Amino acid sequence: MEPLLELKGLTKYFPVTGGFVIKRQVGNVHAVDGVDIKVGEGETVGLVGESGCGKSTLGRLAARLYEPTFGKVLYRGQDISHASRRALKPIRPEIQMIFQDPYSSLNPRQTVGTIIRGPMEINGINPPGGHEKRVRELLETVGLNPEHYNRFPHEFSGGQRQRIGIARALALNPKLIIADEPVSALDVSIQAQVVNLLQELQRDLGIAFLFIAHDLAVVRHFSQRVAVMYLGKVVEVGDRESIYERPRHPYTHALLSAVPEATVDDEPRQRIRLAGDVPSPINPPTGCRFRTRCWKAQDRCAEEVPPLIQVAGNREGHLTACHFPEAPTTHGEDVVLDPALA
Numbered sequence: 517m518e519p520l521l522e523l524k525g526l527t528k529y530f531p532v533t534g535g536f537v538i539k540r541q542v543g544n545v546h547a548v549d550g551v552d553i554k555v556g557e558g559e560t561v562g563l564v565g566e567s568g569c570g571k572s573t574l575g576r577l578a579a580r581l582y583e584p585t586f587g588k589v590l591y592r593g594q595d596i597s598h599a600s601r602r603a604l605k606p607i608r609p610e611i612q613m614i615f616q617d618p619y620s621s622l623n624p625r626q627t628v629g630t631i632i633r634g635p636m637e638i639n640g641i642n643p644p645g646g647h648e649k650r651v652r653e654l655l656e657t658v659g660l661n662p663e664h665y666n667r668f669p670h671e672f673s674g675g676q677r678q679r680i681g682i683a684r685a686l687a688l689n690p691k692l693i694i695a696d697e698p699v700s701a702l703d704v705s706i707q708a709q710v711v712n713l714l715q716e717l718q719r720d721l722g723i724a725f726l727f728i729a730h731d732l733a734v735v736r737h738f739s740q741r742v743a744v745m746y747l748g749k750v751v752e753v754g755d756r757e758s759i760y761e762r763p764r765h766p767y768t769h770a771l772l773s774a775v776p777e778a779t780v781d782d783e784p785r786q787r788i789r790l791a792g793d794v795p796s797p798i799n800p801p802t803g804c805r806f807r808t809r810c811w812k813a814q815d816r817c818a819e820e821v822p823p824l825i826q827v828a829g830n831r832e833g834h835l836t837a838c839h840f841p842e843a844p845t846t847h848g849e850d851v852v853l854d855p856a857l858a
């Protein structure tokens with residue numbers, strides 16, 4: 517079946533300018549570099565990686581808030597990579613974004629009712645029974661009291677404000693929500709409640725999600741598939757079990773080692789401390805971008821970009837971009853060990 521969203525070789529460079537008097541371009545920030553991701557109808561794909569690896573840029577490209585430098589954004593098979601504002605108009609309501617900081621994305625001078633009905637009014641949507649009735653229904657859907665229609669954002673807690681942002685995104689009956697770190701700013705106890713709400717929306721309304729987070733623990737229960745990003749590239753992607761139980765990329769291992777409950781063969785993972793800092797995306801390392809921090813790196817890693825492929829021992833659909841992947845764990849019966857890797 518055709519995916520709802522397909523990103524093909526998606527690339528975004530931001531120009532870096534220099535010079536005091538005459539500004540000229542001296543380089544590029546390689547924020548997103550040749551990313552392929554598919555999101556099926558009603559599916560949740562988690563996108564994880566450290567700060568600065570390009571997750572937000574990718575989310576904005578997918579929502580076509582940014583225009584790609586190279587590559588394609590296909591929505592229901594239609595190439596919208598360079599579509600004009602007018603051509604995007606009918607698609608915009610179907611792709612909504614929710615952001616990390618609910619407070620800054622809500623106008624403090626508007627009531628909750630005005631905030632949530634705004635997108636319907638702008639898009640000329642007149643629900644049966646009127647806007648107010650629909651807003652009250654949406655407040656209920658996201659677990660808020662419909663009687664709070666006339667309240668202002670400052671009267672709500674952080675978690676409740678994120679629910680207001682979610683209700684506003686739902687007002688246009690989206691098919692895809694790009695959630696950019698939607699729970700990172702919330703207390704840990706509140707995070708689970710908001711993730712549960714998103715999960716209910718996915719189940720009850722069939723909404724697909726591209727769920728962006730910096731740690732693997734948050735996306736674990738919610739995502740059917742997970743893509744791991746490092747310095748502008750996807751280094752590993754696969755279904756949830758493959759990523760959490762049989763990770764092959766050293767970077768995925770390092771990220772998982774920071775998740776307290778993650779285990780391999782019921783043994784807790786040893787914490788992996790990565791050497792050095794993430795290199796600059798202005799001048800990323802040649803070959804494999806992770807090699808400067810990788811304990812397995814060899815000469816080949818500096819010379820050849822590892823393709824994102826199904827390396828020996830991976831299950832169908834589990835792709836890894838590494839010349840020297842970690843051995844698959846013996847966790848599952850169906851893992852075929854490559855003698856060269858065992």
Ligand SMILES: Nc1ncnc2c1ncn2[C@@H]1O[C@H](COP(=O)(O)OP(=O)(O)OP(=O)(O)O)[C@@H](O)[C@H]1O
Nearest residue numbers: 530545547566567568569570571572573574730797
């Ligand atoms: N508008 C811009 N102009 C120039 N550089 C940018 C712009 N937006 C992002 N970048 C750079 O692109 C790289 C990727 O940024 P991005 O915000 O996409 O990463 P991220 O993984 O979402 O990080 P975070 O979790 O901290 O938001 C960073 O080096 C960032 O500084």
